Amino acid sequence: DSGVTQTPKHLITATGQRVTLRCSPRSGDLSVYWYQQSLDQGLQFLIHYYNGEERAKGNILERFSAQQFPDLHSELNLSSLELGDSALYFCASSPRGQANTGELFFGEGSRLTVL
Amino acid sequence: GENVEQHPSTLSVQEGDSAVIKCTYSDSASNYFPWYKQELGKRPQLIIDIRSNVGEKKDQRIAVTLNKTAKHFSLHITETQPEDSAVYFCAASKSGNNDMRFGAGTRLTVKP
Numbered sequence: 001d002s003g004v005t006q007t008p009k010h011l012i013t014a015t016g017q018r019v020t021l022r023c024s025p026r027s028g029d030l031s032v033y034w035y036q037q038s039l040d041q042g043l044q045f046l047i048h049y050y051n052g053e054e055r056a057k058g059n060i061l062e063r064f065s066a067q068q069f070p071d072l073h074s075e076l077n078l079s080s081l082e083l084g085d086s087a088l089y090f091c092a093s094s095p096r097g098q099a100n101t102g103e104l105f106f107g108e109g110s111r112l113t114v115l
Numbered sequence: 116g117e118n119v120e121q122h123p124s125t126l127s128v129q130e131g132d133s134a135v136i137k138c139t140y141s142d143s144a145s146n147y148f149p150w151y152k153q154e155l156g157k158r159p160q161l162i163i164d165i166r167s168n169v170g171e172k173k174d175q176r177i178a179v180t181l182n183k184t185a186k187h188f189s190l191h192i193t194e195t196q197p198e199d200s201a202v203y204f205c206a207a208s209k210s211g212n213n214d215m216r217f218g219a220g221t222r223l224t225v226k227p
Contacts, residue, residue: 042219056214102147105156
């Protein structure tokens with residue numbers, strides 16, 4: 001158990017719908033990263049938040065948005081869903097300051113299926 | 116931004132043989148290079164990492180080498196075992212770790 005919690009574990013929805021994925025980082029971690037992993041694909045970096053502020057943005061579609069709240073949990077919002085958005089969405093966190101060795105601690109992922 | 120390329124995409128070896136996975140990166144400012152292992156249906160987990168001030172690092176049967184000039188790094192697994200079968204990802208990032216970019220992954224199969 002990495003200490004990173006993601007909900008829901010599985011989600012099935014229809015095209016055109018909107019969903020929200022939630023992530024709670026490890027206790028004390030300020031950074032939250034979101035990655036998308038499509039079937040047999042690599043880990044595509046979406047976005048990174050640090051202590052509530054956006055730090056870096058990757059290949060995140062305009063239909064997707066994210067935020068990190070004062071309690072440090074993060075939400076990834078996916079709207080106008082398309083079949084191609086079906087994927088495993090991972091959240092990861094990393095420690096702050098001196099404890100940050102660079103390692104990302106991944107959650108178990110949220111598997112989104114768009115029908 | 117950083118671009119990480121990884122080869123091969125699939126690798127099949129006999130138990131006991133060695134496996135080598137290679138990655139190249141594009142941003143010369145990248146200075147942290149981790150390797151993650153993802154077993155089927157599970158989350159990626161760090162297995163070894165190397166920083167740009169080091170050329171090689173070893174941990175039991177796994178080792179990583181880094182060539183900063185050529186901007187490539189490799190993962191070496193010796194005496195492979197069936198439990199080494201998984202997808203391996205290389206990654207690269209700069210200080211501050213704002214956006215860690217991953218390679219496309221290598222599916223390693225170790226045949227008993």
